[in-house]
Amino acid sequence: MTTKKSTGKGRGQKGLRWQDPYLAREREKYENPLPSREFILQLVTEASGPLPADDLAFRLDIDADEEAESFRRRLGAMQRDGQLVMNRRGDLCLPDKIELKAGRVDGHADGFGFFIPDDKSGDMFLSEKEMHQVLHGDRVMCREHGLDRRGRKEGKIVEVLERANSRVVGRLYREHGHQWVVAENKRINQDIVIPPTESLQVGFGQVVTVEIVQQPSKHSPAMGRILDVLGNYADPGMEIEIALRKHDLPFEFSKEVAAQAKKLPKGVTKRDLDEGREDIRDLPLVTIDGDDSRDFDDAVYCEPMGRGFKLWVAIADVAHYVQPGSALDKEAYERGNSVYFPRRVIPMLPEELSNGLCSLNPQVDRLCMVCEMEVASTGTIKKYRFFQGVMHSKARLTYTQVWDWLNDPKQAPAEKAHVLPHLQNLYKLFHVLLKARGKRGAIDFETLETKMVFDEVTGKIEKIIPYARNDAHRIIEECMLAANVCASEFLKKRKHATLYRVHEGPTLIKLKALHEFMAEFGFVLAGGDDPHAKDYAELLAKIKGRPDEQLLQTVMLRSLQQAVYSPENMGHFGLAYESYTHFTSPIRRYPDLLVHRAIKACLDNVTYAPGNWENIGAHCSMTERRADDASRDVVSWLKCYYMRDKLGEEFDGVISGVTSFGIFVALNDVFVEGLVHVSELGQDYFHFDATRHQMLGERTGKRFRLGDKVRIKVAQVELETSKIDFVLAEEGKSSGGAGAAAKSVKTGKPASAKTTPASKKPASTKKKAKQ
Numbered sequence: 001m002t003t004k005k006s007t008g009k010g011r012g013q014k015g016l017r018w019q020d021p022y023l024a025r026e027r028e029k030y031e032n033p034l035p036s037r038e039f040i041l042q043l044v045t046e047a048s049g050p051l052p053a054d055d056l057a058f059r060l061d062i063d064a065d066e067e068a069e070s071f072r073r074r075l076g077a078m079q080r081d082g083q084l085v086m087n088r089r090g091d092l093c094l095p096d097k098i099e100l101k102a103g104r105v106d107g108h109a110d111g112f113g114f115f116i117p118d119d120k121s122g123d124m125f126l127s128e129k130e131m132h133q134v135l136h137g138d139r140v141m142c143r144e145h146g147l148d149r150r151g152r153k154e155g156k157i158v159e160v161l162e163r164a165n166s167r168v169v170g171r172l173y174r175e176h177g178h179q180w181v182v183a184e185n186k187r188i189n190q191d192i193v194i195p196p197t198e199s200l201q202v203g204f205g206q207v208v209t210v211e212i213v214q215q216p217s218k219h220s221p222a223m224g225r226i227l228d229v230l231g232n233y234a235d236p237g238m239e240i241e242i243a244l245r246k247h248d249l250p251f252e253f254s255k256e257v258a259a260q261a262k263k264l265p266k267g268v269t270k271r272d273l274d275e276g277r278e279d280i281r282d283l284p285l286v287t288i289d290g291d292d293s294r295d296f297d298d299a300v301y302c303e304p305m306g307r308g309f310k311l312w313v314a315i316a317d318v319a320h321y322v323q324p325g326s327a328l329d330k331e332a333y334e335r336g337n338s339v340y341f342p343r344r345v346i347p348m349l350p351e352e353l354s355n356g357l358c359s360l361n362p363q364v365d366r367l368c369m370v371c372e373m374e375v376a377s378t379g380t381i382k383k384y385r386f387f388q389g390v391m392h393s394k395a396r397l398t399y400t401q402v403w404d405w406l407n408d409p410k411q412a413p414a415e416k417a418h419v420l421p422h423l424q425n426l427y428k429l430f431h432v433l434l435k436a437r438g439k440r441g442a443i444d445f446e447t448l449e450t451k452m453v454f455d456e457v458t459g460k461i462e463k464i465i466p467y468a469r470n471d472a473h474r475i476i477e478e479c480m481l482a483a484n485v486c487a488s489e490f491l492k493k494r495k496h497a498t499l500y501r502v503h504e505g506p507t508l509i510k511l512k513a514l515h516e517f518m519a520e521f522g523f524v525l526a527g528g529d530d531p532h533a534k535d536y537a538e539l540l541a542k543i544k545g546r547p548d549e550q551l552l553q554t555v556m557l558r559s560l561q562q563a564v565y566s567p568e569n570m571g572h573f574g575l576a577y578e579s580y581t582h583f584t585s586p587i588r589r590y591p592d593l594l595v596h597r598a599i600k601a602c603l604d605n606v607t608y609a610p611g612n613w614e615n616i617g618a619h620c621s622m623t624e625r626r627a628d629d630a631s632r633d634v635v636s637w638l639k640c641y642y643m644r645d646k647l648g649e650e651f652d653g654v655i656s657g658v659t660s661f662g663i664f665v666a667l668n669d670v671f672v673e674g675l676v677h678v679s680e681l682g683q684d685y686f687h688f689d690a691t692r693h694q695m696l697g698e699r700t701g702k703r704f705r706l707g708d709k710v711r712i713k714v715a716q717v718e719l720e721t722s723k724i725d726f727v728l729a730e731e732g733k734s735s736g737g738a739g740a741a742a743k744s745v746k747t748g749k750p751a752s753a754k755t756t757p758a759s760k761k762p763a764s765t766k767k768k769a770k771q
Contacts, residue, residue, distance in 0.1 A: 017060045034067065034074055035060050041083060041094075050091035080161045082118060085141060100141045100158055107136030107187035109721075115142045115155040124155030133157060133218045136187035137164030160215075168192060168210050168224070169245035171233065171720075172202050181210050181224060184246045186721065190216055192224040202229050207238060209245055233719070236459030239637040240341050247630040250335050251346050256327040261350035264321055264357055268365040268390060272320070280370065281392035284422055285314055287360050288397045288476050295338075295347070296360040297585045299368075299393050300479050301422060302429050307377040309429045313483040314391050316358040317367040318586040319596040322349070324610060333616075336623025338588035341634050342452050343459070347588070354587050362396040369596055371483040371583070375429065379436025384486040386599050395419050402472040426475050433478040441534025442576040445557050450671045452638065461642040464671045480584040481575065487583035491598055492569065496607065498598045499591045499617050501580050503563040505531065505573045513691050514559040520692065521552065533576035550654065551707025555693060564621040565591050567613035591620050636722040639672045643724055644717045646670075650729045655708045658695055660688040663704050665712050665726055674724030676712060681728070 017035060020026070026033035043059070044051050053075060062071045075092070078084045082102020085093045095102060103117035111128040113136070125148050134140060138160055145156035168188060170181040179198075180191040184207075192210055202208060207230040214223035230241050244251045253261075273279075285299035302311040322328045332348050339346040347354040360366050368391045374383040395416060405412040405420060406427055412420050437444075451467040454460065484501075491498045506514065508529060518525055523542065527535040536556060543552045560574065565582075572580035583599075586592040594610060601608035610616060657664035662677040678686050681704060684697035693706035704710070712726035 015061060032067070034062075034071055037074070037078055037083065040075070040078065044084065044092050044094060050087055050089070050093045052089070052091050053086065054090070056092060080139065082139070082141065082161060085159065095141065098143075100143050102139065102141055102161065104164075105131075105134045105136060105138045105140055105157075107131065107189050109186035109189055111189050113189075115140065115157075117142070122153060125152045126155055126157070130155070130157050131189065132221075133216055134160060135163070135165045135190065135216065135222065136185065138162065139164070163212075163215050166212055167227070167245070168212065169230070169242055170208065170210065171205050172208050172226070174204055181208060181226075184242050190222055192222045194224055194226065198225055202226060203232070205233060207231060207233055207242060234641070237344070239634045240344055243341070243630040243633045244346070246633065247626050249339060249346060249626065249630055250331070253331060253350055254327070257331045258350060260327050261352040264352060266357070268367060272367055273390060275388075277367070278370070278387050278389040280312070280314070280368075280389045281365060283312060283391065284394045284419065285312065285360075285391055286395045286397055286419055286422070287362070287393055288399060288402055288472060291398050291400065294345070294359070295354045295587045296393075296396065297587045298476070298480065299360045299391060300426065300476065302425050302479075303422075304425060304428075305374060308382070309375045309425070309432070311373045311375055311429060311479065311482065313371045313373070313479055313584070314360070314368040314389065315370070315483070315584055315592075315596075316360055316587055317369050317388065317596070318349070318353070318358050318593055319369075319600060320367050320388075321353060321357060322593065324597065324608075328353075332590050332593065333619070336590050336620050337627055339627040339630060341631055342638065343454060348590065349587060358587050360391070360393050362393045365390055365392050369583075369599065371486050373482060373486060375432065375482070377432060379432045379434075379439070381482060381486060384490070386487070386490060386603065388600070388603070397423075399470060399472040399476075402475070403470040406472070426479070427471070430471065430475045430478050433482065434474070437478070438537070440576045441532060441537050443533050443536045443540065443574045445540070445553060448671075452635075461638050464639070464642070466671070484581055484583050485577055485579070487595055487599060488569075488577075488579040488581040491581070491595070491602065492579050494602045496598050496602050497567055497609075497613050498581060499565045499567060499594055499613065499620065500569045501563060501572060501582050501591075502566045502568070502570045503572045503574050503580075504561050504570055505533075506559045506561065510559040514555065516691050517555055517693065518552070521548070523552070533573050537576075548707055551693075551705070554656075554706060565617040565624075566621075567617055589620075590623075591617075633722065637719065640717050640719050640722050640724060643670075643672055643674075643714060644719065646714050647717065648713060650711060650713050652709065652711050655704060655706055655710060658688065658693050658704065658706050663695060663710075665710055667712075672724065674712075674714070674726045676710075676726045676728060680715075680726075 020035050020039040022036035022038050023033065026036050040056070043056060057068070057071055060071075062068060075084065075086075079086060082095060085095050085098065085100055087093055087098075101115075101117040101119065101121065103115050105113050105126065106116050106123075107113045111131060113126040113131045113134075115124040115126055117123070124142060124144060127148075134157060139162040140157050141159040141161060142155040142157055145154050148154045165188065168181065168183045168185070170183040170192070172179060172181050172194065177196065179194045179196065181194060182191055192212065194210070208226050209228040209230065210224035211227050212222055212224050214220070216222040231238060243249070283301055285301045287296040287299045289296055297316050299314045300312065302309050322332060328349065335346075335348045338348045338354070349358070358366075360368070368389050370387050370389045370391075372385050372387070373381050376382050397416075397419070402423055406423060409420055449467045449469065450464050452464055453462045455462045488498075488500060511529065511531070515525060518539070523539060525531055525535055525539050539556065540553065543549050546552070563572070563574070569579050571578045581595055582589055582592045583595045584592065586596050594616070597608045597610070651667045651669060653665040653667040655663050656666040656673055660678075662675050662681070664673055664675055666673045678695065681695060682697065682700065682702060684700045684702065686695045686697050686704075688695055695704045697703070711729040713729045714724070715727045716725040718724075
């Protein structure tokens with residue numbers, strides 16, 4: 001864009017530029033405001049056709065010397081966001097006028113992809129040819145280009161707005177003088193070419209981090225240079241190193257963040273105590289966590305009060321040390337949460353805070369935010385208050401210890417005997433809160449959790465064992481729920497913006513499918529098109545103890561939506577709360593830190609405004625999903641490695657998923673999941689029925705339904721893609737199962753799917769269930 005020289009005559013007058021309806025807002029944000037995006041869009045819309053960028057700059061009196069570059073960047077940002085398109089002549093156009101849509105590319109491992117439009121008007125199929133010029137996650141402008149052979153809308157990429165990948169982790173391969181990197185993220189389905197001068201010291205198949213120096217285009221592949229050699233694929237801990245980079249997880253603290261953490265005091269100072277905090281150091285608060293926990297967010301204590309109880313929930317006062325806008329705060333926001341891998345944690349905050357200054361360690365003073373509640377004998381919270389305090393934890397207890405002592409008080413050692421009466425009070429309170437939970441109608445799905453036992457030398461799984469949650473876990477869970485509800489109610493009453501933990505009810509489409517499925521078993525989910533959580537809970541009670549209980553419960557669970565963070569309070573369907581937020585884990589969750597700041601602001605009669613709450617909520621929801629995906633990848637790979645020496649062995653299992661390409665089977669004794677491809681189901685044409693969650697043989701009528709018991713043989717384990725393939729044991733001899741079992745762990749790529757653990761996250765990683 002070459003901006004015409006402005007004379008400046010229009011400045012300060014009521015010319016076109018000063019008719020911008022958003023001028024006042026822009027003046028608040030910038031010392032020398034430019035025309036707003038909205039006004040630029042208005043002018044382009046009102047033009048009779050495509051508007052030359054130079055003409056627009058002239059009409060808006062853009063100064064060629066002082067403003068041209070800033071104005072060019074604003075137009076560029078509007079193009080990246082899909083608000084404008086610049087044609088070959090340099091004219092600005094509205095996407096809708098030239099039938100273009102903005103959105104992102106969703107790649108597929110088989111080479112094709114999909115265009116996901118921002119306006120949610122329907123995905124478009126992208127052929128392998130179209131995908132040659134983009135990578136998974138890129139933002140593009142796309143035009144509908146007819147239908148493909150399967151009747152799907154097909155898209156044609158017109159322009160790449162923004163590249164999503166600057167670095168990629170993958171494995172290096174060489175052949176006939178050429179070398180390339182295959183990305184670990186299989187959605188990035190193009191190889192990245194490495195020039196011959198690069199990577200001579202890197203071994204074949206080693207894991208590397210690559211910087212993309214040339215993005216792919218229609219006529220050339222992506223080019224890269226090697227930044228870092230991570231090592232061999234099966235090295236101990238390599239699965240975590242790959243997951244960190246594959247999912248773009250921040251895992252190293254900057255020098256600025258580290259320096260800021262080191263400057264913090266080692267403990268509570270006299271100045272902290274002089275800030276008007278309430279001193280509750282004599283209160284016999286204790287922490288109850290997992291055996292391997294190192295960061296202690298919360299401490300609890302309760303005592304009888306009349307026919308009810310008084311409950312204190314003290315939470316680490318992270319907000320006192322992590323100030324808004326500081327390097328620590330910016331880093332915590334980027335991370336969003338701590339990430340828990342088997343045997344390794346990527347903390348949201350440096351260890352000086354997460355395991356030290358903020359952690360409610362035993363026998364030391366700690367600053368805290370306290371929710372003090374009066375609970376009636378019915379489980380109703382009659383009264384509550386929040387305050388800033390200083391506490392002194394009397395003991396660090398584990399769930400196993402507490403449960404053992406509650407069952408047999410004689411097991412409590414003499415030095416811990418003084419806390420036993422308080423634990424017994426907590427247990428009485430738990431039963432009161434549990435009764436209220438049932439009356440409220442909260443959904444309580446029973447899921448099997450597992451724990452991996454590792455070989456200390458190899459760092460790989462030695463065995464996988466079921467992990468039972470006991471009432472000690474549930475005591476803490478109910479106390480945390482109570483505090484979280486009070487925090488939500490407190491902020492809602494004061495009309496202070498915050499992030500709510502939102503869990504909406506099932507969509508109409510999923511609800512219709514659930515009604516149809518349950519009807520086949522003679523059950524009806526009450527509530528029609530608008531069920532309450534209590535309707536789910538009552539149906540769960542009816543199916544309890546049935547042979548097909550797991551099947552029915554799984555289908556009910558899959559009908560629900562995923563919980564997210566949002567400034568709009570839509571309630572929490574699963575917990576049956578009209579209002580709910582996260583307050584109790586500020587060491588490991590950024591939304592909790594924001595809630596603490598909002599509560600403190602209310603206590604001081606001021607307003608906390610961190611920015612756009614909606615964008616912050618979307619970011620925190622994203623980082624939570626990112627952490628779950630990374631953890632799942634690591635667990636899947638470890639389970640593949642665990643199964644690699646079990647080729648040809650037979651196991652009993654249960655069908656845990658049904659898709660158009662086969663059935664997933666979760667093994668009973670080893671708690672690993674794999675795929676029986678549709679071609680291995682038998683000599684028949686099998687048809688997938690999504691509503692009934694089954695595969696049905698056309699000729700034989702043979703049915704494979706979710707929850708059915710089957711016996712399988714391990715046919716193939718592919719470490720590179722974290723896939724495990726099974727064949728049916730009874731079909732093994734006739735379907736080639738024995739031959740498949742003889743294959744190399746690393747050869748062949750049959751249609752299969754990633755292993756999914758029976759529980760998405762090992763129970764040992766963190767104590768609280770994600771609500």
